[in-house]
Amino acid sequence: MSAMNTQGRPTKPEASASSDTAPATFTGNRALHLEEKLIFEKDSAGRSGIDMPEPPKVVDRLGGLSRGEAVGLPGLSEPQVVRHYTRLSQKNYAIDAGLFPLGSCTMKHNPRLNERMARLPGFADLHPMQPESTIQGALQLMQQLSHWIMTLTGMPAVALSPGAGAHGELTGMAAIRAALEARGEAGKRRKVLVPDSAHGTNPATAAALGFEVAGIEEDSTGRVNLKAFEASLGDDVAAIMLTNPNTCGVFEYDIRRIADALHEAGGYFYCDGANFNAIVGRVRPGDLGIDAMHLNLHKTFSTPHGGGGPGSGPVVYSEALAPFAPVPRIQQNADGTLSLVEQAEGDAAQAFGRVKGFHGQMGMFVRALTYMLSHGADGLRQVAEDAVLNANYLKARLKSEFSLPYGDTGPCMHEVLFDDTFLKGTGVSTLDFSKAMIDEGFHPMTMYFPLVVHGAMLIEPTETETKNALDEFADSLLALAKAAKAGDSERFTQAPRFAPRRRLDETQAARKPVLRWQAG
């Protein structure tokens, strides 16, 4: 059988040991922890949280297709609905509440000015198919955002439309495929090189476009193994997909050599820009020899993650790939007005197609441009510096008790990677350690990723944390590490004890999937 990457993680919790909270309350609530039923269990038929008068009487034109049966929605008043979602919100950890050190996710502060700007009626209340004369401000905004993105990346073209990072990867790799087709080499160049440490979206993207994925192992420093890379080059190689800074938290210092060798061999360089926060304003990917790269506006440029989206994943292209960028595009007319190019014709004749409905995540464009204007060129450079400084500071504070998988060979970038060597023999796993962090009031770091490191713990503090917050976090992690080594394993294996829920039974969820509420 193929690789097993569970690293022994249990997915069915042991029944909890004696409760710290006995006697239980009569309601099941615990002060601010309020139990909340499903919305469907709060039904009172006929009630609604929205008042609307009787609609005008008309002869219906539904062609005999009226919905006979009820949808099954519960009826609630507005205060009930507000309370329901308020209670649910209080079961979530969030950046607004505390440090959220998820590696490669860049959970930074989300400025509220961005939210206010996105809600200006001139942006939020624009229909995507309005006549061009009525949307010039929107097109200018998209053009300005494009200018900022191209300047920051040092790249000559950008496609704004992708809906998130993985969608940006698809959009970047699709242009590579189109360029290969134009060269008549799409049939021959089927192979995409993907380092083993890459995000899962990289191989999934390559496969979704019909490429074959070939892994490349890492070297003893967590970087691409140059020898293995060079050995895999040939006239069957379409591209490499490389994250830089990579998911081990280090900069690929041989990146230009990689780019040159790849170009020499006729391949294209896709760079995963998920970790752009480490270099924004200090390094332009265009100076590194890349051909395409997506940016996650919901990482580097602070658009909120929203519990899993929406994101936005603009892609920048080199001169070689620019003609193949998808539609829509924006073009400037002779009279200075702007137009949307929505079909692959004229100057856009070589566009590889369309990746999404309409023109992209406008709401996210507004937020990202607001963030860029707020920071300016100087502030963005400071973002990268502080993000890298914060990660290196945590590394320096933690390395006495934690284990660095590749040794302490140099600085990390905006995130620091540890493995579980320091937990060996303690009976505490990376999973247990993460759950104990929850009890201490922190969101866990990214765990068990990248896959190339055993029991990986990837910590990304971001630039929006104070030194005090980092110190509290480091003190807490050091205390936990010492506790684990001292044999206090129950603190970990029983964790979390104070969260709204104890560990959940993922085995049961997957064996007998219950994916919706059912009446009765």
Add this chain to the structure above:
Amino acid sequence: MSEERYTEEHEWVRLEGDIAVCGISNYAQEQLGDVVFVELPEVGRVVAANDEIAVVESVKAASDIYAPVAGEVVEVNSGVEDDPEIVNRDALGEGWLFKIKLDDTSEASKLMDESSYEDYIAGLDD
């Protein structure tokens, strides 16, 4: 009934005449953790050795199972489809996955016997 033979990919084979009963090893099910889903091949499919033939999933991993020997799939264990936990409970017995009618009955003898397999997995531990 013969002894189990093992592949480096942690499948086992047990010969019953010219039929090879196949499954995954105890080591494999332990590494995977709780098995939550098993996808089995269609009966009648002809496979070469090392073809991807089935998938065993835990919550956090999906592992392709390779055909340990060449031949035709003649039976699959629908019991593990309904109750995948059997693979954890009894990987070498009730938790078998599929049966292959062998092209060449000597093929299985090229695989590792139990003690070689134990040495092999001992060498895998990091």
Add this chain to the structure above:
Amino acid sequence: MRYLPLTPQDREAMLATIGAASIDDLFCDVPEAARLDGPVDLPSHAGEMAVERQMSRLALQNHAAGEGPCFLGAGAYRHHVPASVDYLIQRGEFLTAYTPYQPEIAQGTLQVLFEFQTQVAMLTGMEVANASMYDGATSCAEAVMMAARVTKRNKAVLSGNLHPHYRDTTETLCRMTDFPVSETAPHVAGADIDALIAAVDGSVGCVVVQYPDVFGHIADLTPLADACHAAGALMVVVCTEMVSLGALKPPGAMGADIVAGEGQSIGNALNFGGPYLGLFATRQKLVRQMPGRVCGETVDADGQRGYVLTLSTREQHIRREKATSNICTNSGLCALAFSIHMSLLGEAGLNRLAAWNHATAVQTAERLAGVPGVELLNPAFFNEFAVQLSKPAAGVVDALAEQGILAGVPASRLYPDQTDLANVLLVAATETVEPEDIESLALALTKELAA
């Protein structure tokens, strides 16, 4: 800089702890030639008031849809979004949370997703739904890919009355994987179900049909479903206006195997086309081939009910190149907005909202049908219909925009090569349209078409 809390003293102290002489030391792995000495050529940082001014200036150069009569649809619909929806989605615990990978401290997001999946399944009449996709068009493309995995047939037939952006998005993805797609011709006079039935054969993996379609037509899809199933193909139903399912027979009741929808019209603003909300619903037995995240019910170590992301082995972070899709981030916050709006509406509210939309559209259609030079093309519709004008629609729309009226979407914008559609205008009327708006549109059209 107001968002960056480190002081120069902090930075000094931290560098000392690290053992680095300067910040530049931390960037030593970057090739020297690629290190920028100073800021790039862009403006410097700015205060909140200055940024607000600059952004407002851009916003004011647009004509917001709510400033005058608006009859635009074609995949994006202007509905009233209740104040409490926008308030609740801005709670920091929702807005600034990550994907719920740590379920013990993400039960809020997870329960929302479980409720959302239930609402989507109910509305579409399907058994299960996922936790969302990017938008309707990408949902549609993913549905075609899923149908190919289920049927093991790499061939799809798209209805000519499928929104062209959905068609293009799907075709782009299919072309990349050498996956043949054929389409029937656009049929503005009515839903052309017979043409689709004729295109189904034993090599087809799925047929994609929109309901209501891009011209607003509605038709019983049961005969198409029967034809698909007889040939071993799946029927994929695209719905771009989910409010319609408050009044119309749901796709699930007509034999749909997959419903790919756009959920923007419930709880979400127009936003110039994004972010929107891809909906994806299917049958329970196909769930392991479904793309995207999905939330499931389980229990915790104390035996209490709770929720987790489940069936993750389909997804890229585990399955990598064998994943059902490469999707990762989806439209979580838009799903929350949809779900809250659905909760506020309830059964009675949704019925009434749908009835209002239909009544307004019927009134609009009847009024416009009386304008010389306007011919109503739809025998049946929900809140959107097509009219044939006596002049090219694009020019008429531009002329009316000058008067502050957003008259509709000219079909030529979606079908630029289809000269026979040059005079077709797509008109949508939601509950936000008032009687005066209808009158303004009718009068302006009368004048423009007579000129």
